[in-house]
Amino acid sequence: MITAERKxxxxxxxxxxxxxxxxxxxxxxxxxxxxxxxxxEVGLLASALRMDAQIEGRTIEVREMTIDRxxxxxxxxxxxxxxxxxxxxxxxxxxxxxxxxxxxxxxxLVIPALNTTFIGETKEPGLWVENCRACGDCKLGYFxxxxxxxxxxxxxxxxxxxxxxxxVCEVDPDTPCAWQLIVERLENTGRNDLLEAIYxxxxxxxxxxxxxxxxxxxxxxxES
Amino acid sequence: xxxxxxxxxxxxxxxxxxxxxxxxxxxADPGVIKKxxxxxxxxxxxxxxxxxxxxxxxxxxxxxxxxxRQEGLDPILQMVTRDRNRIALQSDVLGASSxxxxxxxxxxxxxxxxxxxxxxxxxxxxxxxxxIQTVRRMRDSGQIIxxxxxxxxxxxxIGAVANPFADPFDYRVIRLGKKAxxxxxxxxxxxxxxxxxxxxWMKQVLDRGLDKKVYILGGVTPLKSARMAEYMSxxxxxxxxxxxxxxxxxxxxxKDQRREGIxxxxxxxxxxxxxxxxxxxxxxxxxxxxxxPQIVEEAGLYPRPRISEx
Amino acid sequence: xxxxxxxxxxAIFFCQQLDxxxxxxxxxxxxxxGPRIRFFPLPCSGRIDPLHLLRALESGADMVxxxxxxxxxxxxxxGNLRAKKRVRYAQQLIEEIGLEGVRIEMINRxxxxxxxxxxxxxxxxxxxxxxxxxxxxxxxxxSFMQK
Ligand code: SF4
Ligand code: SF4
Numbered sequence: 001m002i003t004a005e006r007k008x009x010x011x012x013x014x015x016x017x018x019x020x021x022x023x024x025x026x027x028x029x030x031x032x033x034x035x036x037x038x039x040x041e042v043g044l045l046a047s048a049l050r051m052d053a054q055i056e057g058r059t060i061e062v063r064e065m066t067i068d069r070x071x072x073x074x075x076x077x078x079x080x081x082x083x084x085x086x087x088x089x090x091x092x093x094x095x096x097x098x099x100x101x102x103x104x105x106x107x108x109l110v111i112p113a114l115n116t117t118f119i120g121e122t123k124e125p126g127l128w129v130e131n132c133r134a135c136g137d138c139k140l141g142y143f144x145x146x147x148x149x150x151x152x153x154x155x156x157x158x159x160x161x162x163x164x165x166x167x168v169c170e171v172d173p174d175t176p177c178a179w180q181l182i183v184e185r186l187e188n189t190g191r192n193d194l195l196e197a198i199y200x201x202x203x204x205x206x207x208x209x210x211x212x213x214x215x216x217x218x219x220x221x222x223e224s
Numbered sequence: 225x226x227x228x229x230x231x232x233x234x235x236x237x238x239x240x241x242x243x244x245x246x247x248x249x250x251x252a253d254p255g256v257i258k259k260x261x262x263x264x265x266x267x268x269x270x271x272x273x274x275x276x277x278x279x280x281x282x283x284x285x286x287x288x289x290x291x292x293r294q295e296g297l298d299p300i301l302q303m304v305t306r307d308r309n310r311i312a313l314q315s316d317v318l319g320a321s322s323x324x325x326x327x328x329x330x331x332x333x334x335x336x337x338x339x340x341x342x343x344x345x346x347x348x349x350x351x352x353x354x355x356i357q358t359v360r361r362m363r364d365s366g367q368i369i370x371x372x373x374x375x376x377x378x379x380x381x382i383g384a385v386a387n388p389f390a391d392p393f394d395y396r397v398i399r400l401g402k403k404a405x406x407x408x409x410x411x412x413x414x415x416x417x418x419x420x421x422x423x424x425w426m427k428q429v430l431d432r433g434l435d436k437k438v439y440i441l442g443g444v445t446p447l448k449s450a451r452m453a454e455y456m457s458x459x460x461x462x463x464x465x466x467x468x469x470x471x472x473x474x475x476x477x478x479k480d481q482r483r484e485g486i487x488x489x490x491x492x493x494x495x496x497x498x499x500x501x502x503x504x505x506x507x508x509x510x511x512x513x514x515x516x517p518q519i520v521e522e523a524g525l526y527p528r529p530r531i532s533e534x
Numbered sequence: 535x536x537x538x539x540x541x542x543x544x545a546i547f548f549c550q551q552l553d554x555x556x557x558x559x560x561x562x563x564x565x566x567x568g569p570r571i572r573f574f575p576l577p578c579s580g581r582i583d584p585l586h587l588l589r590a591l592e593s594g595a596d597m598v599x600x601x602x603x604x605x606x607x608x609x610x611x612x613g614n615l616r617a618k619k620r621v622r623y624a625q626q627l628i629e630e631i632g633l634e635g636v637r638i639e640m641i642n643r644x645x646x647x648x649x650x651x652x653x654x655x656x657x658x659x660x661x662x663x664x665x666x667x668x669x670x671x672x673x674x675x676x677s678f679m680q681k
Contacts, residue, residue, distance in 0.1 A: 044627065160399070
């Protein structure tokens with residue numbers, strides 16, 4: 001899932017300051033799972049915005065709407081006929097959602113309410129951890145399914161740095177050293193052969209290439 | 225005529241080598257480097273110049289190496305992969321060789337979050353082992369990453385680091401093996417205070433025959449005080465300062481602790497000289513370069529051999 | 535000045551486990567104070583959501599209480615511990631818009647407190663007012679709990 005966190009109210013307020021009619025739009029998928037942009041969070045943020053305006057003696061009109069996915073046009077279309085009654089859309093989608101909504105409404109101002117943070121897993125309730133940087137060339141098969149690109153603070157491919165101690169990373173004692181995990185898992189899964197292999201420089205063009213990446217699948221595309 | 229690496233000559237002639245570390249200043253004054261260089265001159269075979277160590281911005285290693293060379297020393301260019309991508313790294317390798325720098329030490333580098341530019345983007349395009357491999361191929365095959373040929377290959381004696389005190393312990397020697405296989409020729413280790421653990425590691429090194437593949441220089445850092453020892457033991461990742469070393473320093477009057485620190489360093493070097501497979505010592509006297517001549521003398525490693533140019 | 539005299543509107547969320555007769559017990563006070571007091575029974579305090587707390591403030595409450603069972607005595611083990619964290623979250627959010635965090639207060643029932651919710655509420659009303667009338671309602675058209 002894509003994880004995100006709400007921006008500080010002060011930043012959201014500053015961006016919304018000139019506007020009175022606000023459409024607050026949540027997304028029911030990733031950001032709902034990580035409790036930052038689902039229906040509940042839309043309710044909380046809208047309520048806070050309304051109270052804030054009341055405290056300051058301003059009148060604003062806030063409408064709440066949460067769609068299933070902000071990054072897929074079919075769902076964004078639910079905003080058609082609603083959006084144009086507002087001056088601004090405050091999106092609680094991830095960065096992709098914000099942009100997809102903006103693209104669907106070329107004349108609408110769309111403002112992000114969240115800081116999109118990473119691709120990660122829900123480790124336990126209320127704890128999300130990053131574990132993939134979408135490098136475009138998944139190497140997990142060589143690293144016992146522990147991503148060195150993401151989970152090693154230095155992105156090392158060929159073993160732990162000199163700071164790995166007692167299983168934790170030198171950079172953050174609350175984070176396990178990815179290489180401790182890789183070594184253990186390679187041993188536990190009988191892949192000792194990979195312990196000594198030298199992994200060559202990565203192909204970052206798969207990640208950075210020529211600007212934004214695209215996946216085009218003919219079998220999935222419509223005719224028109 | 226191109227001068228060869230002095231360090232390489234010393235090591236190939238089976239002399240117990242001495243290198244020391246020199247940290248460049250946080251400013252543009254070349255005088256600081258000259259001064260540090262002249263302190264070390266005659267007492268060491270080669271001088272490491274750190275590359276923005278701990279992520280703190282300092283005068284660049286390459287320029288400092290060039291200055292030391294002018295002063296008649298044999299510099300070792302430390303190069304970390306934290307700050308430069310493969311384009312910049314390979315370009316710097318060529319530049320270093322063109323300036324007459326003949327040694328390179330390849331490292332990943334301390335994480336940027338430790339330094340004074342914590343918001344910097346860590347590059348880590350390649351890692352230290354990939355850098356070793358890259359430099360080796362540039363030198364021996366005259367090729368950069370991707371296989372394109374160089375008009376003139378760089379001439380560099382290639383080094384790497386090893387930390388016998390980090391975890392996972394049994395993987396440490398495997399990692400050394402990877403560095404040797406990647407093309408490292410000499411190894412400088414993390415500071416040794418726990419001689420017993422270092423010996424255990426050296427045994428694994430000998431068992432794998434790695435001492436035949438790389439020259440190993442044991443790292444030694446003189447402790448200035450019991451406080452420094454405690455700090456290193458607790459705060460510096462991958463550092464192993466055993467309690468008895470700390471107690472020994474605590475046992476002497478604070479004003480004599482520097483003297484005691486030097487004594488410990490000299491004793492450690494004594495132990496290293498006796499150890500099979502250890503081919504030299506690397507003295508990292510952090511902001512205390514003037515301790516080096518004394519340590520070298522007391523360790524019986526002075527004068528340094530003068531190796532003639534062929 | 536006590537909260538009642540200060541004219542504060544009070545919303546009380548509470549765990550039903552506290553008072554089996556809560557339905558009956560709270561009636562007299564509701565009659566007496568009308569819209570100035572509102573009770574919101576929850577099956578367990580752990581069911582509280584920050585959104586409930588904010589909506590209460592938005593609808594004109596000056597103080598919002600959440601009354602839970604004593605720590606360690608939650609029927610559902612840790613409902614009241616979870617509730618505590620959610621209250622903290624809501625407090626932080628209202629602080630961001632300049633409302634005092636103390637407008638939301640969690641109370642773990644103690645042995646000294648009365649048994650029925652009506653008496654507990656009366657005790658709360660008699661406490662010293664920590665805040666004045668909320669700017670959310672003083673600056674806007676009052677619509678306390680009318681919806
Ligand atoms: S190797 Fe690449 S694709 Fe695979 S988990 Fe890591 S970042 Fe993601
Ligand atoms: S301690 Fe482990 S995870 Fe942290 S930077 Fe070093 S190798 Fe990577």
